Amino acid sequence: MQTRFIGKPMPRKEGREKVTGRARYIDDITMPGMLFGATVRSPVPRGRIKEIRFDPQIPWDEFTIVTAQDVPGSNYVALIVNDQPYLADRLVNHAEEPVLLLAHTDKYLLEEARRAVRLEIEPLPPVFTLDESDEKKEIIWGEDNVFKSFLVEKGNVDDVWAGADFIVEGEYRTGAQEQLYIETNGVIAVANPEEGVTVWGSMQCPYYVHKALIKLFNLPEDKIRVVQTETGGGFGGKEEYPSMIAGHAALLAWKSGKPVKIIYDRAEDMAATTKRHPSRTRHRTAVTRDGRLLGMEIDFVVDGGAYATLSAVVLSRGTIHAAGPYNCPNVRIRSRAVATNVPPHGAFRGFGAPQSIFALERHMNKVARAVGLSPEEFRRRNFIREGETTATSQVIREAVDMQRLVERAFELSDYRDKQERFARENESARVKRGVGFASFMHGAGFTGSGEKYLQSIVGAEATPEGRVRILAANTEIGQGTNTIFAQIAAEALGLDFEQIEVAQPDTANVPNSGPTVASRTTMIVGKLVESAALSLRQTLQNSKLLADSYSPEDFSRACRDYLAKYGQLKSFSQYKQPAEIDWDDEKYRGDAYGAFAWAVYVAEVSVDTLTFEARVEDFVAVQEVGRVINPTMAAGQIEGGVAQGIGYTLFENVVWRGGRMINNQMTNYIIPTTADIPPIRVHFEEMPYEHGPGGAKGIGELPMDGAAPAILNAIENATGLELNQIPLMPEQLMEAFRGEHA
Amino acid sequence: MRAYLPAYELQRPASLDEALRLLASAPGEWRPFAGGTDLMVLLEAGKLEHRKFFSIWHLDELRGIEETIEHITLGALTTYTELQSNETMRREFPMLCVAASETGAIAIQNRGTLGGNIANASPAADSPPALIVYGAELELVSARGARWIAYEGFHTAYKQMRMEPDELISRIRLPRASAGDNWKQYYRKVGTRKAQAISKICFAGAARLGDGQIEEARISMGSVAPTVVSCTKTASILRGRRVNKETIGAAQGEMKKEIVPIDDLRSTADYRLQVSLNLLEDFLLSLER
Ligand SMILES: Cc1cc2nc3c(=O)[nH]c(=O)nc-3n(C[C@H](O)[C@H](O)[C@H](O)COP(=O)(O)OP(=O)(O)OC[C@H]3O[C@@H](n4cnc5c(N)ncnc54)[C@H](O)[C@@H]3O)c2cc1C
Numbered sequence A: 001m002q003t004r005f006i007g008k009p010m011p012r013k014e015g016r017e018k019v020t021g022r023a024r025y026i027d028d029i030t031m032p033g034m035l036f037g038a039t040v041r042s043p044v045p046r047g048r049i050k051e052i053r054f055d056p057q058i059p060w061d062e063f064t065i066v067t068a069q070d071v072p073g074s075n076y077v078a079l080i081v082n083d084q085p086y087l088a089d090r091l092v093n094h095a096e097e098p099v100l101l102l103a104h105t106d107k108y109l110l111e112e113a114r115r116a117v118r119l120e121i122e123p124l125p126p127v128f129t130l131d132e133s134d135e136k137k138e139i140i141w142g143e144d145n146v147f148k149s150f151l152v153e154k155g156n157v158d159d160v161w162a163g164a165d166f167i168v169e170g171e172y173r174t175g176a177q178e179q180l181y182i183e184t185n186g187v188i189a190v191a192n193p194e195e196g197v198t199v200w201g202s203m204q205c206p207y208y209v210h211k212a213l214i215k216l217f218n219l220p221e222d223k224i225r226v227v228q229t230e231t232g233g234g235f236g237g238k239e240e241y242p243s244m245i246a247g248h249a250a251l252l253a254w255k256s257g258k259p260v261k262i263i264y265d266r267a268e269d270m271a272a273t274t275k276r277h278p279s280r281t282r283h284r285t286a287v288t289r290d291g292r293l294l295g296m297e298i299d300f301v302v303d304g305g306a307y308a309t310l311s312a313v314v315l316s317r318g319t320i321h322a323a324g325p326y327n328c329p330n331v332r333i334r335s336r337a338v339a340t341n342v343p344p345h346g347a348f349r350g351f352g353a354p355q356s357i358f359a360l361e362r363h364m365n366k367v368a369r370a371v372g373l374s375p376e377e378f379r380r381r382n383f384i385r386e387g388e389t390t391a392t393s394q395v396i397r398e399a400v401d402m403q404r405l406v407e408r409a410f411e412l413s414d415y416r417d418k419q420e421r422f423a424r425e426n427e428s429a430r431v432k433r434g435v436g437f438a439s440f441m442h443g444a445g446f447t448g449s450g451e452k453y454l455q456s457i458v459g460a461e462a463t464p465e466g467r468v469r470i471l472a473a474n475t476e477i478g479q480g481t482n483t484i485f486a487q488i489a490a491e492a493l494g495l496d497f498e499q500i501e502v503a504q505p506d507t508a509n510v511p512n513s514g515p516t517v518a519s520r521t522t523m524i525v526g527k528l529v530e531s532a533a534l535s536l537r538q539t540l541q542n543s544k545l546l547a548d549s550y551s552p553e554d555f556s557r558a559c560r561d562y563l564a565k566y567g568q569l570k571s572f573s574q575y576k577q578p579a580e581i582d583w584d585d586e587k588y589r590g591d592a593y594g595a596f597a598w599a600v601y602v603a604e605v606s607v608d609t610l611t612f613e614a615r616v617e618d619f620v621a622v623q624e625v626g627r628v629i630n631p632t633m634a635a636g637q638i639e640g641g642v643a644q645g646i647g648y649t650l651f652e653n654v655v656w657r658g659g660r661m662i663n664n665q666m667t668n669y670i671i672p673t674t675a676d677i678p679p680i681r682v683h684f685e686e687m688p689y690e691h692g693p694g695g696a697k698g699i700g701e702l703p704m705d706g707a708a709p710a711i712l713n714a715i716e717n718a719t720g721l722e723l724n725q726i727p728l729m730p731e732q733l734m735e736a737f738r739g740e741h742a
Numbered sequence B: 001m002r003a004y005l006p007a008y009e010l011q012r013p014a015s016l017d018e019a020l021r022l023l024a025s026a027p028g029e030w031r032p033f034a035g036g037t038d039l040m041v042l043l044e045a046g047k048l049e050h051r052k053f054f055s056i057w058h059l060d061e062l063r064g065i066e067e068t069i070e071h072i073t074l075g076a077l078t079t080y081t082e083l084q085s086n087e088t089m090r091r092e093f094p095m096l097c098v099a100a101s102e103t104g105a106i107a108i109q110n111r112g113t114l115g116g117n118i119a120n121a122s123p124a125a126d127s128p129p130a131l132i133v134y135g136a137e138l139e140l141v142s143a144r145g146a147r148w149i150a151y152e153g154f155h156t157a158y159k160q161m162r163m164e165p166d167e168l169i170s171r172i173r174l175p176r177a178s179a180g181d182n183w184k185q186y187y188r189k190v191g192t193r194k195a196q197a198i199s200k201i202c203f204a205g206a207a208r209l210g211d212g213q214i215e216e217a218r219i220s221m222g223s224v225a226p227t228v229v230s231c232t233k234t235a236s237i238l239r240g241r242r243v244n245k246e247t248i249g250a251a252q253g254e255m256k257k258e259i260v261p262i263d264d265l266r267s268t269a270d271y272r273l274q275v276s277l278n279l280l281e282d283f284l285l286s287l288e289r
Helices: A015-019 A107-115 A130-134 A206-217 A241-256 A266-272 A311-321 A353-371 A375-380 A402-413 A415-426 A450-454 A481-493 A521-542 A552-566 A631-650 A702-719 A730-741 B016-025 B039-044 B080-085 B087-092 B094-101 B106-111 B114-119 B127-133 B232-238 B245-258 B269-286
Strands: A035-041 A047-054 A064-066 A098-104 A117-123 A146-154 A166-174 A186-192 A196-201 A224-228 A260-263 A279-287 A293-305 A330-339 A431-444 A457-462 A468-471 A500-502 A570-574 A595-608 A613-624 A680-685 B009-011 B031-033 B052-055 B065-067 B071-075 B137-142 B145-150 B155-157 B168-175 B183-190 B201-210 B213-222
Touching: A035 A107, A035 A241, A035 A266, A047 A098, A064 A241, A098 A107, A098 A117, A098 A241, A107 A117, A130 A279, A130 A293, A130 A330, A146 A311, A166 A353, A186 A241, A196 A206, A196 A241, A206 A224, A206 A241, A241 A260, A279 A353, A293 A311, A293 A353, A311 A330, A311 A353, A311 A431, A353 A375, A353 A431, A353 A702, A375 A402, A375 A431, A402 A415, A402 A431, A402 A595, A402 A613, A402 A680, A415 A431, A415 A702, A431 A702, A457 A521, A457 A552, A468 A481, A468 A521, A481 A500, A481 A521, A521 A552, A521 A570, A595 A702, A613 A631, A613 A702, A613 A730, A631 A680, A631 A702, A702 A730, A730 B269, B016 B137, B016 B168, B065 B087, B071 B087, B080 B087, B080 B094, B080 B106, B087 B094, B094 B127, B094 B183, B094 B201, B114 B127, B114 B168, B127 B183, B127 B201, B127 B213, B183 B269, B201 B269, B213 B232, B213 B269, B232 B245, B245 B269
Parallel strands: A035 A260, A196 A224, A293 A330, A468 A500, A613 A680, B009 B052, B031 B052
Antiparallel strands: A035 A098, A047 A117, A064 A098, A146 A330, A166 A279, A186 A196, A186 A260, A279 A293, A431 A595, A457 A468, A457 A570, A595 A613, B065 B071, B071 B168, B137 B145, B137 B168, B183 B201, B201 B213
């Protein structure tokens, strides 16, 4: 198909503003009379608040002070389960939990004041780990510490064990991970009974914040307005958390009658906001002598932290991805999200899938070894094909060819040659080398009926300049939303790229096109952009202002003529689920996702036996993602996701003490620098997806899934060590070497 | 910014003399502020307890690199960037240049100073092990005059130094005989990531060989004790030995007694000890390579 914009490396819409420093982030914005806000947080993980004491050194009468008693509406962050208070009232359930808010014009004095509030809390016994919670050592949430559980059943796994030639078991663990967006969380709020509540800030999902503020203030929808300002990264970390900080700023603004700005510094952002859910996965697998999967039993647990937040949804995605791109007739996956007394874990690129895929792809190597096959041959015998079904019994209707991706990835990475050469050289080498890979898939869009319930709407509007402006709540957070939307609309309408504008997400001005999460923005919302744009053109043509064939100038003129005649031109398009998608929410069975992206990633590593440092030396990422809309940005997504995955695997270690992150600085929570990232060679296979705009599928989360298992598989190849936990720090690698030689 | 800024004072004396007079006027009350790369981190975190500072950044008396036949003398304000771009330093004192190139990133290297690195007295600082191996000397100045002391032994306990409250470090002197062609040098910083890392272990070693035997060796390590340590006993038992299994074992046995690594949020005592011993072995083996 001949295209003008789809598949072209169009430059970022807002790129110039960003690189010249003109883009205005929330901390660049100020308002007359504005106060600064700060949060007083619990120092203990669990307890009963006895007293709040104010050091008399501070002129408290100059401060606005807000506690749970000042909440005008309901004191909870409205999301899935409304269990998380904006401000702890009697009980605290995690360290860093917000208890009290302060505002003042002098931000330095504010900081002094924050430290001068003493919380007297009578401690209750806390639970810090997933295992303790799962064993119900102490009940800290609900009746059983369980936020949510799922059961996926396919075939009958109980019948397979007796007839299996091999039964292979394994346990796998992953740690927390900090999103570490460059711009920390921040908002400004204006709130009073006359005008209602308006919040500007750094966020992914304006309508989540909108929904939460309606409850917090008990105000009608139209009295709440949420505006996304230029946002310096999210990675899921600005999915649910902005509802919290927005509510806090708004409460202070409401009480003081002045605009209030809250910006977290890095230390607060790292200690108090969400991180990736730690996990534990247990596998039990039945295989035949010739390496065919007979049955898989998987137990997947994630640590949700102190409140439910999005754990149910994270768990869902992790559960569905737990059995991967393999054809196995009998599968049972049991999963649960459990409570601990640490700050709630939350959305993070991949959303549960990187955790369960890590476990699976390590386990597949173990099963291969048990059967006596190479990891690639074992997988080849079990890869899912068109017409076969996933763990949720979803019939694959795409012509997926995982084996071709393997071959391509092996070719690009020189996998076989390297494997042979390293095996020879490692004998005498101090630095051991190895190669490993992972094969996986990632579903795009909301799970199951999620998109149906969301009923996202996108608008297209003609501007007085004769351009088309896209109205959507999906946010540009560095990933390229603006550019992709403009490419899709320009292509659909046959206009110039510059003729498309993308409106700033503002709930007073854009419809609810759903959250910017789940790799859905391009595939789901992009499709709505296309149809909204086409229906706008239809209106122009129906009104006879635009002929069937037209130039970009004709189109502009038609828009202007239409506005002159009728005042305004807006058209909207709402999501309709493709007819063949069928999902059973009760049984957790059916079409979990409209489409999957498929991938094979190969890592080459070196392990220095002097320092026990493992490094990724080369990386090849091959994926099938439907049609690529913008090759530069798509490759950027993959490279960034792989880099984040390398951090997840070898560098990023959240150090907990008493339920608090104690390395909440970039000095001690180490993420890889460019010097630690190898060349990442990205290759796309393109098979257009019929329901995606221009044939596109989602890719934002996919690259987060593959690095960890590929790297640990490569380390196993280099050292013979079977390591099943990440992050894998040099300290653990040392212990593993010792265990081996003991 | 967690510090209460109005509580801080920063002065800018016009000359070194004026700076020293300020120091002498109330010893201990005023402290120097050089590149600020350590101090600003503390200030930002609200952890800078001392409140009164004077800038020395502009004092040319504390800058510059001088060469004589015996010494290279570095002003205390010599930055990591200046260090690495000096030809003689690169040729004769490569360990210090590697330390400089692995310190922070470019912005920090442009601003961070050698004097600041020493006086900040972090056991994890990266240039001190190299300075000790090179037998560096420090010039301390005060309104009372100037004196030279050996750098080895300067740090007496965690954050404690042999420097009076009215003194400043003005220069750092490296004897050229301590380096050069007949010395084999080995420097390794272990920080898990390749750049912008705080050392978990930092190892500097140098040895002179004659007739296949070690005539003299010097070893110093960072991040394995409350101060940077000079492993004098380990070095001295190497004298007169050949590099072989026994020598390595004996040296490792001594090193175990000389370092006292701990568990902290960056690493474990166990790891630090093991890797220190491994690096010692690698250093000794490198003498043969
Ligand atoms: C991002 C980052 C990365 C870093 N990476 C590293 C690293 O890899 N390795 C490493 O070793 N360090 C590192 N540092 C720490 C720091 O950059 C160095 O210690 C630097 O050398 C300090 O020099 P300065 O001039 O900036 O010191 P300042 O911050 O100005 O001062 C530090 C201390 O020394 C005192 N002082 C300064 N000059 C004198 C003097 N002439 N006489 C007496 N006292 C004096 C001050 O009073 C203060 O107590 C890093 C810092 C940052 C922010």
